[in-house]
Every structure is written in structure tokens, then in C-alpha cells.
Amino acid sequence: MILTPFEWTIAKRYMLPGRGEAFIALVAGISLVAVALGVAALVIVMSVMNGFRAELFDKIVGLNGHAIVQAYGGRLDNWREVLADVKATPEVTSASPLIEQPLLGSFNGRVEAVFARGNTQEDIQRLGPKVIAGALSPLQADAGKVAVGSQLAQNLGLRVGDSITIINPQGRSTPFGTVPREIAYEVAAIFEIGVYDFDERFVVMPMRDAQTLLLAGDSVGMIEVQVTDPDRVSEILAPVAQKLAGRAVVTDWKTINASLFEALAVERVAMFVVLSIIVLVAVFNILSSLIMLVRAKTRDIAILRTMGASRRSLLKIFVTAGFLIGALGTFTGLGLGFIFLYFRQSVVRAVEFVTGQNLWDPSIRFLTELPSRSDPVEIAIICIMALLFSFLATLYPAFKAASTDPVQVLRYE
Known part of the structure; x- marks a missing residue:
């Protein structure tokens, strides 16, 4: 819709407040602010929701892989054969054996539930960027050294160099019953994944040490798998699942974290709908301000019509x-x-300072800080939706102005 210089001049004149039109200008200003706040709320909420999903996916999948192959009974004895089959599957980028077992950890009389996690040396080194104290290099087989999560270290009062005792209830049998197996390990590193549950529970050690602790022999608990396309992981691993039917089960990240990601998806859609209604309500202010403007300019519109302005021109104006x-x-x-997303952590801290409330408890919200990830396509959809609502709100007042009959308006002038 291209405006002629005449139409653009009149449009600019009507957008600026004139004498006796302060109230119309006020309503128009409120309309602008309301649309701005509605769009800002949509951008902020959708970006934070996307950030939640992306951060959780990156950190959960980064630690547990896109899928796991686990034997019935929890122990995979022929894991080398299964590992070779998985690695030979098209679109599988990596696969590695893993042991993970819930146990107890103790230090200075404090006891916490932990997950003892046995990894290969390659997988242990992948934790390097997450280490906040100590180093991973001492974590070698039979060295008696482990890495612990930051929150677990805080709960138990652990520091690098301290010894944590891992207690396995399945110990050796004696005439007096089963004696739990207790092994002390030196803390060589403290890491922070960024997901509270992981940082509070995980104790990472070399694979051989985990097998010794759990009396597992040469077996492993599972094989974690990475694929080229996480959204197609079930399809990619279907041949493996079929071949291992009856011996092991293949579980992908969607199944493992189904309730969490489904809840995020439902909440994301619900928030988009609710905030879109806010934008829709905001553009009704545009409708009301234009209706008032048309009523205030009825005489001017009639004069423009008598001077040769077409209905199309008034509509465009x-x-x-x-x-x-x-x-x-x-x-x-x-x-x-x-701007809000860029300073989001500062805003959260400022609100916490003013209210005295902890708005971001990692034990409840999984992540240690407020995430954000803006999707350009989603931002474009939000902008198009707001512009479309604004355009639709102008149609009725514009058609009303274009249909003004100059004879009826000016007959008594």
C-alpha cells in the first residue's frame, strides 16, 4: 500500500496531536505502550521457554546421551558385541559403555544418596569444561580418585583432596549377614553441570573402579548412544532395538525425560496463547483511538472529499x-x-533484593540460572501477528471514514 505525498501528509497530520485532541493522542499513546508491552512479554516468555528446553536438552543429553541400551536385570555381559553393533549402525556418531548405580556417599558423619557413575577415560575428559576445582587427569583406573558434583560437595562439605566413602549395600556375605561394601575415594575434581539434580548426586569414576565397587566383574550397566539427529533417535536405533529384543531395551531421551519435556511443550503453547490475547486486547486501543479520531475529523474528512479526495485515499490514510x-x-x-533478556540475571537479582525472596531456587527449577534462547522464526511470527492484529484493528474506522457522505456532513455548514 503506497501512499501519495498528499495522503502521507494528511496521515502524518492525523498522527500528531492537534488542538483539542489531547485525549485522542493519550489513547493512541496508551495503545502504543500496550502493544509494546504485549510483544515484549511474548518475546521474553517464549525465549525463556525455548532456553529452558534447549539448556535441559543440552545438559541432560550431554551427560546421558541421546539413548541408552540397557540389559534386562541391569547388567550387560556381552557389551562389547552390543557396542560393536551399535557403532556399526548408520547415523550413530558415538557409543560408549557406562555404569550408573544409586548408592550412598559419606564424609565426616554426613550421608547423602549418590549416583556412582563409571565412565571411560574419553567420557570423563568430556567433563573438563565443567570442572570448577581440581583436575580430571588423576582419574585413572585403580587410582582411587573420583569427581563429584558441586552441590554434593557443598552438602557433604567436600573439598579437593578430601576422601568420600561410597557405600554399596550389596557387600560380602558373613555368618552374621551381608556386610555393606565401603570404599574410600579421594576427591580429585569438583564439577558443575548446571542441572541441580546432577550436581547434587553424581560421583564420576573410571569404569574399572565402578566395576570393582559394584562387584560387576567385566559387565557394564548400559551403553549410551549419540546420533546425528536427536529427534529421529528412535528411527535410527530401530534396527538395534529389533536385534536386541528379549535381551536388552533401547530407551531414547524422549522416553527418559518424557514428562519434563511434555510439560514444557504444553506450558509453552499455553503461554503463547495467553500472551497473544494480551496483544489482541492491546490493539483494541488502536481501534478505539481511531474511531475517536474519525469522529473528531468528520468535518475535515467531508471537506477533503469535496476537494477531490477519493474513498481509497481516505482508507489508506x-x-x-x-x-x-x-x-x-x-x-x-x-x-x-x-534488553530484558540481555540483563535477565541482573533483573532477577534486583527483584530478589527488593522482595527478599529467592526467585530462582535451582533445586526446584533444575538449572542454576535463568536461560534464554531466541528463535528467529518465532520472533518473526510474533511480529507478524502483532502487525496483523494492528492492521485488522484499523479496517473498521478506515472504512467508516471512507464512507463519510460530505453532503450529509456539510449541508448545514
Whole structure:
């Protein structure tokens, strides 16, 4: 919709407050602010929801792989054969054996439930960027050294160099019953994954040490698998699942974390719908301000019609005046949303300081900080939706102005 210089001049004149039109200008300003806040809220909430999903996916899958192959009974004896089959499967990028067992950890009289996790040397080194104290290099087979999560270290009061005792209830049998197996390990490193549950529970050790602790011999607990496309992991591993039917089960990340990711998906859709309604309500202010503007300018419109202005020109003038309010509000909201996301941690800390409340408890919210990841396609959809709502809100007042009969308006002038 291209405006002529005459139409653009009139449109600009109507967008600026005139004498006796302060109230109309106020309503138009409120419309702009309301659209901006609605768009900003949509951008912030959707980016945070996307950030939640992406961060949880990256950290959970980064530690547990896209899928696991686990034997019935929890012990995979012929794991080397299964590992070779998995690695030979097309689109599988990596596969490695893993032991993971819930046990107890003790230090200075404190006891916590832990997950003893036995990894290959290659997998242990992948934790390197997450280490916040100590080093992973001492974690060698039979060296008696482990790495623990940051929250577990805090709960037990552990520091690098301290010894944590891992208690396995399945110990040796004696005439007096089963004696739990207790082995002390030196803490060589403390890591922070960023997911509270992992940082609170995991004790990572070399594979051979985990087999010794659990009296597992040469068996492993499972094989973790990475694939090229996580969303197609079930399809990619279908041949493996079919071959291992009756001996082992293949479980992908969607199944393991189904309740969490499904809840996030439902909440994401619900928040988008609710906040879209807020934007829709905001553009009703544009409708009301344009209706008032048309009523205030009825005489001017009639004079323009007698001077030769066409109905099409008047339609374009009022659509432009209303649409620009919506467009300015949309892009202002976009800017506000990005500013808030950039300073989101500072905003959270400021609100916590003012209210005295802990708004971001990692034990409840899984992640240690507020995440954010903006999707360009989603941002574009939000902008298009706000602009479309704004355009639709201008149609009725614009058609009302275009249908003004100058004879009826000016007959008594």
C-alpha cells in the first residue's frame, strides 16, 4: 500500500496531536505502550521457554546421551558385541559403555544418596569444561580418585583432596549377614553441570573402579548412544532395538525425560496463547483511538472529499495512521524484550533484593540460572501477528471514514 505525498501528509497530520485532541493522542499513546508491552512479554516468555528446553536438552543429553541400551536385570555381559553393533549402525556418531548405580556417599558423619557413575577415560575428559576445582587427569583406573558434583560437595562439605566413602549395600556375605561394601575415594575434581539434580548426586569414576565397587566383574550397566539427529533417535536405533529384543531395551531421551519435556511443550503453547490475547486486547486501543479520531475529523474528512479526495485515499490514510501505531509498538516491544533478556540475571537479582525472596531456587527449577534462547522464526511470527492484529484493528474506522457522505456532513455548514 503506497501512499501519495498528499495522503502521507494528511496521515502524518492525523498522527500528531492537534488542538483539542489531547485525549485522542493519550489513547493512541496508551495503545502504543500496550502493544509494546504485549510483544515484549511474548518475546521474553517464549525465549525463556525455548532456553529452558534447549539448556535441559543440552545438559541432560550431554551427560546421558541421546539413548541408552540397557540389559534386562541391569547388567550387560556381552557389551562389547552390543557396542560393536551399535557403532556399526548408520547415523550413530558415538557409543560408549557406562555404569550408573544409586548408592550412598559419606564424609565426616554426613550421608547423602549418590549416583556412582563409571565412565571411560574419553567420557570423563568430556567433563573438563565443567570442572570448577581440581583436575580430571588423576582419574585413572585403580587410582582411587573420583569427581563429584558441586552441590554434593557443598552438602557433604567436600573439598579437593578430601576422601568420600561410597557405600554399596550389596557387600560380602558373613555368618552374621551381608556386610555393606565401603570404599574410600579421594576427591580429585569438583564439577558443575548446571542441572541441580546432577550436581547434587553424581560421583564420576573410571569404569574399572565402578566395576570393582559394584562387584560387576567385566559387565557394564548400559551403553549410551549419540546420533546425528536427536529427534529421529528412535528411527535410527530401530534396527538395534529389533536385534536386541528379549535381551536388552533401547530407551531414547524422549522416553527418559518424557514428562519434563511434555510439560514444557504444553506450558509453552499455553503461554503463547495467553500472551497473544494480551496483544489482541492491546490493539483494541488502536481501534478505539481511531474511531475517536474519525469522529473528531468528520468535518475535515467531508471537506477533503469535496476537494477531490477519493474513498481509497481516505482508507489508506486512516489505515496508515493506525498501522504505524501498531508497528511502532511492535518494534519498541521487540527492543524492550531483547534488553530484558540481555540483563535477565541482573533483573532477577534486583527483584530478589527488593522482595527478599529467592526467585530462582535451582533445586526446584533444575538449572542454576535463568536461560534464554531466541528463535528467529518465532520472533518473526510474533511480529507478524502483532502487525496483523494492528492492521485488522484499523479496517473498521478506515472504512467508516471512507464512507463519510460530505453532503450529509456539510449541508448545514
